[in-house]
Amino acid sequence: MTAEPSVQATDTSGTSLIMQLSGDMDYETAPFFRERLLDEMAGGQRRLVLDLTAVSFCDSAGLNVLLWAWRQADQAGTVLVLACVPPKVQRMLNMTGADTLVTVYGTVAEAGDELVADGGV
Template sequence: MTAEPSVAASVSGMCLAVQLGGDMDYQTAPFLRGRIGEEIARGLRYVVLDLSGVSFCDSAGLNVLLWAWRQAGGAGSVLVLACVPLNLQRMLSMTGVDSVLPVYGTVAEAEAEMAAGGGS
């Protein structure tokens, strides 16, 4: 059974933190794309996806992350990941996605790096 997805956003300076929760799978991917796309369209320079609330991620969820990265880049934003659960860290490493999408331990760490000009 798919856990209902959630998306919540907050802004700090030029950084948009988007907290994802629930499952990231083929059933929730369209909803997540729509909501993440709305947040990216706000036009902030930096976007941090907080994955601390993600309970499950399959290949469709991984595709959502890559799609978000491409969307952000196309909008002139930099997208990074934070608070990635261990099982998802393994998936990112095994697929090489962590070499494309920077991963930070916390949202605060990612925001500090972005404020210092990192990831640009």
């Protein structure tokens, strides 16, 4: 049984949109995450932080969702980064080389500070 997926978005005073993903990211929940992320990305925010603190499981379908979101953001001229990546997900990012595409920060605060300091990246 998979943990119930959710995406909670928080706008940080117009500087970044933080989206906390939670639950299992797998083949069953991938369509939900794609739809929710696309809905949030349609708002036109130029800086997005995906907070993965509450992601309890992530398989290749979940990784595919993260890479898909990064591509969608990149094509729209939006910066998308990851924060608070659980060790098992970080290992998957490292093993696949995805960490060379998507920037990963230890905390949401680090990600937000860096995005603002760099003017977007």
